[in-house]
Amino acid sequence: MKQRIFSGVQPSGNLHIGNYLGAIKNWVELQDEYESIFCVVDLHAITVPQDPETLRKKTIEIAKIYLAAGIDPEKSSIFIQSHVPEHAELAWILNTIAKIPELEKMTQFKDKLQKESRESASVGLFDYPALMAADILLYNTQTVPVGEDQIQHIELTRTLAKRFNHRFGDTFIIPEPFVRKEGMRIMGLDDPIKKMSKSAKSEYNYISLIDSEETVRRKIKKAVTDSGTEIVYSDDKPALKNLINIYSLLSEKSSKEIEQMYAGKGYADFKNDLAEVIINFLKPFQEKINALSDEKVLEILKQGAEKVRPLAKQKLDEVKKKIGFVL
C-alpha cells in the first residue's frame, strides 16, 4: 500500500518561484511514490479581503500551474477545496477541539496581523489552521509536503488529531511534515530576511511564475545585494545567498560551481545570467499553462473532487459518529 500525501496552495496572489521550489516541484517528484492529493484551497483564500473575479481566475490558474509543473491527473487527484464540503464541516468540529492560545501562537497569523490591523482581521484568518488540519486529517494523510513555514501548522494538526483520538478513540492518522532542505525557504528579492511571499506589498519581492521576460530582467536587476563585489555563497551575505540558491535550484548547478563560474566577475554578470536561467525555466512552463483551456482544467478538477469525496465523507461520518451526532 502506498502512503498518502496531501498538500495545497491558496489561489491568492501570484504563485512565485518560492512556491514552486519549496512546494510544487517536490509534489511532482513524490507523485510516483505516494498516493497524492493536491488541493486548490479556496476556502483559505477568503480569510483575507479578496475580489471574487480574481479568486475565480486564480483558482483555475493554480490548477494550470499544478498541471504545467508536471502533476499528472492520472496519478494524482487535484481538486478545489470548496467542491468537497466535508473540509468546512470537519474544520467546524476541529474548532471545538482547538484552543484559542494555540491559534494565537501561529506565526503566519501573527505575520498577517502585522500586515493588516487586528481590528480588520477576520475570525477565518485566526481559524485558518483548523481548516488546514481538516484538509489533512480527512484523507488519512501520512505525509504533508510543504515549505518550512508550514511546519508549525502541521504540528498543530498533529496536536488536534491526538487530542481528538484521546477523547473519542482512534480516528485520525497523525501526519508528518515533509520538507526538502533545498528550496525550503526562498527569500524576498527586496528583503532577504523574510520569505518570498505572494502577498508581499511590492512586486519586487518575488518572481511570479507568469512574469514576462522583461519583468524577470527588471526584477532581478533591482534585487537587493549585499555589500562587496564578489559572488560568494555565505550566511553573512543573505541576499546573494538567496540569489545563488535560486540559480542553483533552477540550473542544477551547485552553489560551489556557481561561485567558481563567477570568480573575478561582478554582480552585473551574475544577475544577467540569473535572469536568463529564470527565463529559460519559465518559458516552457508558461507555454504549457497557455496550452491548457479553462474548461479542460475545470473538468479535471471536478473529476478530482469526485474521486476524493468518498474518502472525505467516510472519515467525516466516522468523526460524527464518534462525537455523538445522529447519522
Ligand code: ATP
Ligand atoms: P502568502 O505569503 O500570501 O501567505 P505564500 O507565498 O506563503 O503566501 P502559500 O499559499 O501560503 O504561499 O504557500 C504555498 C506553498 O508554498 C506552501 O507549501 C509553502 O510552504 C510554500 N512556500 C511559500 N513561500 C515559500 C518560500 N518563500 N520558499 C519556499 N516555499 C514557500
Ligand code: LTN
Ligand atoms: N496553509 C498552506 C496551504 C494549505 C495546506 C493545506 C498545505 C492549506 N491546507 C493542507 C498543506 C496541507 C499555506 O499557506 N501554504
